[in-house]
Amino acid sequence: MSSDTQKPTSAAQPVALPAVEPPVGPTSSRRAIGIDVARAVALIGMISVHVFPEAHLDNDKMTLAFAVFAGRASALFAVLAGVSIAFVEKRSHGHLYGRTLTADRAALVVRGLLILLVGLLLGHLETPIDTIIPYFGILFLVAVPFYGRSSRFLLIAALFFAIVGPVLRHLLNGTIPEQLDPEADYTLFTAAQQPVLFIVDMLITGTYPVFLWMTYLCVGMVIGRQVLTSRKVQLALAGWGAVLALAAWVISQVLLGPAGGMQRLVEATPSLTRAEITDVLAYGPDLTLMPNTTWWWLAVVTPYSETPLTVLHTLGAAVAALGLILLVTHRGGKVFSPFAAIGAMTLTLYSAHVIIFAIDVLDVTRPVLSLWIQIISFMLFAVLWRAVIGKGPLEGIISDASDWVRRRVRASGDRPPQDTPGRLRFKPHAGPAVPPPPGRPPEPAHPVRQPAVTDRTAEIPPGSRAGRWKTSLPRPEGTS
Template structure:
């Protein structure tokens, strides 16, 4: 799962480790990340199939693919805020922004490569997440109009390009796959590592760049405007519904499902009646022999409709959290506290799940879920009430500020959260 560290307040900090008080806008942004934390834990802990009926659980429909997408979109929002917010930095400040973001990406990559060494049944996204930060650097100076055009075009084109590239990688004279989560040992085979990160892995950044671009676009909007917040919630909901209806029409109404079954790549267990939805995990399916695969909106398929579905849900959650921040006050800290230290909490979650898996614990799914939710909420509240950063967020911030160098007075106050 993607884990935005606390980018938005980095530029306007005073001495010490205490960031300035949060505005409702920042509280809403962190609350959206907090919801993503809860979704991440749910997906990693609970079975995504009902053991009695064999059907997909409601957790899959709500959280699968959406939590990771929400994190990635919020990463883009954070990058927008730290690089000037609504108006964006210009001149030398842009170079400082890019150095700071690249340094932060380096810290995240180190953490991700280390966590990848653990024995745990979790697709660890941190290395991909760090790469997304680097790929986003050229876009932080784009206007809202430019970002909108590029995001729309890349959402439409990148899945089709990836569809054409993946078979070529299958036949490439080099190994284009890694059979582990990205970790330090994979650096010995950079071609396989890069192919996996961009195209063949669990989180192909070639398509996932769309999430960060959308976040950059949203972060350039007036997020403290009631009109913008309502628009985000409504437009996001409309996008996710439209993606599902279009996919249903293509697969069920126009014969796409039958065409996919005829390829022999999948079975009717994956292409169920639409009232049960096409879910859940198609990672073991080749998805290369028919263009009808591009009509699927299942989680982690990386199609245009999957991207539209999950980008819509992310925008909707952000809008709702920003609206909630208007009325909840300090009560929102139960979400924004954990959401402000997601890099630390994600790492703790992976470590904890690795320990549990390695020791064959008999703890129930409910105990594992609620235990972690309550623990992480308590930790988030403690750090939030004392206005402190999480340990890994503090490390990333320190390295980032060192890379940025001296910050001009203009950059300290222009567009700061």
């Protein structure tokens, strides 16, 4: 599949929902175990950001959970969503065209719609979390035209979304009206009441703008096509991801420092003091959108700011984390199997996390205890459920539904053509009548209809006696 922004009560910030993918069985490959462990790490990061405040109350210093996971766990989930889509591509064994491509894209649509439905249903709960699940469902729907595209196309698209998405967000800031209740998540009713606003919010101006998050998804699809069991690939992911994250951060520091960006922010934003702007640069915006008083705000790298450099920084951090996790889990699958069990059903456990916040059963003043109760409970549930049943509850429903649609679409193109009753499929040759040679009986007045050729003939080896069809034909009069 998270990075959901916690509303006023806790200082937590957004974390993203992982992609829904069939869980990995006990004999799964190290590649799949590493991917599921990465999902588990991202989910634990989401829980940490939600239960811990942004800063310690006694010394006003940033908490470790927020410093490590804020904004980065969501990026990791989105990258892993792209990886899961690439795994579906691999199941087609390179036959991504025609009916196979149509069937896979139809299954992706069903997956996105069901995730969107889950998110809108959770929106009816009164929680301090701005859930990302509806955005994630839209993300899968937008990804449909990109399914099966070349890796070069996907990388160019990722760069396009990373630049154009923040620009559109900056331009539309303040011009789009808010939903009926800005403090509440979208529900089935509010989305139906304001469909245009809902779509614009999901794509550009919302907490997790899909038009910008496609950057993570496209890069994840390219990564998922690689041989992830290769140590060389794992080292490349860790190295290049770290370089990208560091480069984006350094460029931001240069622009805001020696280039004079910080002074431009202060001069162009009189509604905020220098101290308040410093807090925004450290913790992210208080509201959904960053200030848009000057284009220099796009030079910022801060959690949940959705600027071009922030996207590149979090993307690099997510890719580096994925490479490191694949390296660590390269040997020792049994040791990491409990975490892989969590990662195999992150949609179910994420939804459970939202419900726990809704019913308020844990003491928010004791974040360490709340964190460990959820981690241990989720791990026990995931291990037992997968051992007894297999796929997670929500994962099983979504997987079965999408697989059913895929099979139906493929089957609709595999039906052999049928004969039309009372009509010949092959027309007789309409040439001049030629008299038969002497001693040979004349041909019948009407040609004998030959058996229709079906697809089964392609399955019969040449010269196979057992596979031949025997047909009794009427014998012309006068023959022996």
